[in-house]
Amino acid sequence: xxxxxxxxxxxxxxxxxxxxxxxxxxxxxxxxxxxxxxxxxxxxxxxxxxxxxxxxxxxxxxxxxxxxxxxxxxxxxxxxxxxxxxxxxxxxxxxxxxxxxxxxxxxxxxxxxxxxxxxxxxxxxxxxxxxxxxxxxxxxxxxxxxxxxxxxxxxxxxxxxxxxxxxxxxxxxxxxxxxxxxxxxxxxxxxxxxxxxxxxxxxxxxxxxxxxxxxxxxxxxxxxxxxxxxxxxxxxxxxxxxxxxxxxxxxxxxxxxxxxxxxxxxxxxxxxxxxxxxxxxxxxxxxxxxxxxxxxxxxxxxxxxxxxxxxxxxxxxxxxxxxxxxxxxxxxxxxxxxxxxxxxxxxxxxxxxxxxxxx
Amino acid sequence: xxxxxxxxxxxxxxxxxxxxxxxxxxxxxxxxxxxxxxxxxxxxxxxxxxxxxxxxxxxxxxxxxxxxxxxxxxxxxxxxxxxxxxxxxxxxxxxxxxxxxxxxxxxxxxxxxxxxxxxxxxxxxxxxxxxxxxxxxxxxxxxxxxxxxxxxxxxxxxxxxxxxxxxxxxxxxxxxxxxxxxxxxxxxxxxxxxxxxxxxxxxxxxxxxxxxxxxxxxxxxxxxxxxxxxxxxxxxxxxxxxxxxxxxxxxxxxxxxxxxx
Numbered sequence: 001x002x003x004x005x006x007x008x009x010x011x012x013x014x015x016x017x018x019x020x021x022x023x024x025x026x027x028x029x030x031x032x033x034x035x036x037x038x039x040x041x042x043x044x045x046x047x048x049x050x051x052x053x054x055x056x057x058x059x060x061x062x063x064x065x066x067x068x069x070x071x072x073x074x075x076x077x078x079x080x081x082x083x084x085x086x087x088x089x090x091x092x093x094x095x096x097x098x099x100x101x102x103x104x105x106x107x108x109x110x111x112x113x114x115x116x117x118x119x120x121x122x123x124x125x126x127x128x129x130x131x132x133x134x135x136x137x138x139x140x141x142x143x144x145x146x147x148x149x150x151x152x153x154x155x156x157x158x159x160x161x162x163x164x165x166x167x168x169x170x171x172x173x174x175x176x177x178x179x180x181x182x183x184x185x186x187x188x189x190x191x192x193x194x195x196x197x198x199x200x201x202x203x204x205x206x207x208x209x210x211x212x213x214x215x216x217x218x219x220x221x222x223x224x225x226x227x228x229x230x231x232x233x234x235x236x237x238x239x240x241x242x243x244x245x246x247x248x249x250x251x252x253x254x255x256x257x258x259x260x261x262x263x264x265x266x267x268x269x270x271x272x273x274x275x276x277x278x279x280x281x282x283x284x285x286x287x288x289x290x291x292x293x294x295x296x297x298x299x300x301x302x303x304x305x306x307x308x309x310x311x312x313x314x315x316x317x318x319x320x321x322x323x324x325x326x327x328x329x330x331x332x333x334x335x336x337x338x339x340x341x342x343x344x345x346x347x348x349x350x351x352x353x354x355x356x357x358x359x
Numbered sequence: 360x361x362x363x364x365x366x367x368x369x370x371x372x373x374x375x376x377x378x379x380x381x382x383x384x385x386x387x388x389x390x391x392x393x394x395x396x397x398x399x400x401x402x403x404x405x406x407x408x409x410x411x412x413x414x415x416x417x418x419x420x421x422x423x424x425x426x427x428x429x430x431x432x433x434x435x436x437x438x439x440x441x442x443x444x445x446x447x448x449x450x451x452x453x454x455x456x457x458x459x460x461x462x463x464x465x466x467x468x469x470x471x472x473x474x475x476x477x478x479x480x481x482x483x484x485x486x487x488x489x490x491x492x493x494x495x496x497x498x499x500x501x502x503x504x505x506x507x508x509x510x511x512x513x514x515x516x517x518x519x520x521x522x523x524x525x526x527x528x529x530x531x532x533x534x535x536x537x538x539x540x541x542x543x544x545x546x547x548x549x550x551x552x553x554x555x556x557x558x559x560x561x562x563x564x565x566x567x568x569x570x571x572x573x574x575x576x577x578x579x580x581x582x583x584x585x586x587x588x589x590x591x592x593x594x595x596x597x598x599x600x601x602x603x604x605x606x607x608x609x610x611x612x613x614x615x616x617x618x619x620x
Contacts, residue, residue, distance in 0.1 A: 194479070199474075199477075199478050200472050200474055200479075200480060203469055203480065204469070206458075206460075206461060207458045207461060207465075210460050210461060211455070211458055211459070213455050214456070214458050215458070215469075216440065217418065217440065217452060217455050217456065218440075218470040219439075219441040221441075273460075277461070
C-alpha cells in the first residue's frame with residue numbers, strides 16, 4: 001500500500017515554524033539586550049513603525065499566493081503619499097486628502113491589474129515598468145520637494161489614523177504611546193485573513209496561483225480576479241503611505257524605497273510559496289516581526305547597523321531552505337536518506353519516481 | 360437538473376467553425392449528443408478533438424456556427440465555462456481538472472462554493488458534502504484519502520476518479536472526458552473505464568476523447584472520427600474491430616500523405 005502523507009503539526013497550525021523562530025529570536029534578544037527587550041518601549045515602537053510593512057506584506061501575500069509579483073508598491077507609497085500630502089498640507093482638505101490618496105493607490109493597482117490580466121504582460125515586467133513611471137510621476141509633480149506636515153497632530157485625520165488615544169491619561173507611559181495605526185492594521189489583517197482562508201476570493205487567489213489553466217477550466221474568472229488582486233495591493237500600499245506620512249509628519253519622495261525587498265522577504269520567510277498556490281497571512285505577519293526585530297535587536301545588542309542586512313539575509317536563506325524541505329516531501333526524503341543510508345541498507349527510497357509524479 | 364425536460368439532444372453543434380488566425384481548426388462541425396450514450400471522439404493529433412470540446416464547454420468561442428443545449432440555442436456571446444456548468448455540462452481533463460496544492464474539498468467546490476451572501480465559504484458544509492462524494496459516489500474507502508488530502512499526493516487514477524465523481528455530483532447530464540487515461544498504469548486505466556461506464560449506468564451522457572482506440576472501443580456506443588477539423592466518419596464498435604479501426608485511421612493519414620505528395 002502506498003504511504004500517505006498525513007498532515008503534521010507543522011501543517012496544522014498556520015505559520016508554526018515561523019512563530020517558533022520568532023520566539024527564539026525574541027528570547028535571544030532578551031538575553032543579549034535585556035535593557036531594551038525587557039522594557040515595553042521597544043514594543044510600542046514596533047507598533048508605530050511596523051504597520052506599513054505589515055500592510056504591504058499582507059497585500060503581497062495575496063499577490064505571491066496567486067503566483068504573481070508586484071514591484072510597484074514602493075512607487076505607490078511615493079505617489080499616493082504625495083497625493084495625500086499635497087492635498088492635506090497645501091489645500092487643507094483633511095479627510096478628502098485621505099480619500100484621494102487611497103483612490104490614487106487603488107487606481108495605480110487597477111492599472112497594474114489590467115496590464116497583467118488584460119494586456120497579458122508578466123507581472124514582473126508590468127510592475128517594474130509602472131514602478132518607474134509612478135515614482136517618476138511623484139518626483140515630477142512634487143518637484144523633488146518634501147512636505148513637512150508640522151502641526152498635523154492637532155488635526156482629526158492625524159488623531160484618528162496615527163493618534164495616541166491614551167496619551168495624556170494616568171496610564172503607564174508605554175500605554176500612552178500605543179498608536180492607533182496598530183489597531184487599524186490589526187483589523188485589516190484579520191479581515192484579510194478571513195478573506196484569504198474563508199472567502200471565495202481567497203480560494204480563487206490560491207487556485208490561480210496553483211494553475212491558471214486549471215482555474216479557467218473550473219470556471220474561475222482569472223482575469224477579473226487578478227485585476228482585483230492588484231487593486232487590493234494598490235489600496236493597501238496607499239493606506240501604508242498615508243500612515244507613514246502622518247507618522248513621520250513628513251512626506252519625501254524616497255519614503256517607499258526601503259520596503260520593496262523587506263516586504264517580499266517577510267512574505268517568503270513567513271512560508272508563502274514563491275511559486276503560488278499556498279499563502280499564509282499569519283506567517284507573513286511574523287515574518288514582518290522578525291525582519292523588524294532583527295533591525296532593532298542587532299543595534300540594541302551593540303552590533304552596528306551594518307550587520308542588519310547580513311543577518312536578515314542569513315535568516316531569509318535559512319527559511320527558504322527549511323521550506324524547500326518541508327514543502328517537498330520527496331526532497332526531504334532524499335535528504336533523510338542521505339543521512340540514514342548506512343544504518344538502513346536494503347530500504348532504498350525511490351525519490352525519483354515520486355518526484356516524477358509531480359508536474 | 361433538467362432531466363425531466365423533453366429534449367432530443369443534450370448538446371448539438373451546427374456548422375461550427377473555429378479559426379486560430381489563418382489556421383482553421385474546425386470545419387463545418389455538425390454533431391449531436393443524445394441522452395444516455397457514450398460518444399467516443401477519435402482522430403490523430405491536431406484533428407481538432409480538444410478544440411471541439413473547448414468550444415462545446417464554453418472555454419473557447421467558435422468563429423462561426425450555432426450551439427444548442429437541450430434543443431435551445433445558446434447566445435455565444437454569453438457562453439462560458441460557468442454557464443456550461445449551470446447547464447449541467449462538466450468536463451474532466453487529463454491534467455487540468457484539479458489544483459495540485461489545494462485540498463480535495465476545495466477542489467470539489469471551487470467556482471461554485473457554498474457561501475453566505477457575503478461570499479464567505481461554509482467550510483463545514485462543503486467538507487461534509489465532499490466527504491460524502493468521496494466515500495459514496497467515488498467509493499474511496501480506506502486508502503488514506505480524506506477531504507483534506509492534497510491533490511499532489513494522489514495517483515493519476517485517483518485524480519480522474521475524483522474529477523469524474525465531482526462531475527457526477529453536480530448532476531451533469533453530459534460529462535466530457537479529455538483523454539482521462541493518458542499516462543496511467545494499466546490497473547488505473549481499468550478504474551477510469553469503470554467510472555466511465557458508471558456515468559452511463561446513472562443515465563447520463565459522455566463524450567470520451569481518447570488516443571488509445573482499445574479503450575474507446577470498450578466503452579463507446581458510437582465513435583466519431585475527426586480528421587483535420589472535419590467529421591469524416593461515425594462508427595459503431597460492433598461494426599468495426601479495434602484492428603479495423605486502426606487500419607482505417609492509418610489509411611486516412613496515408614490519404615493525406617498521398618494528396619500532399
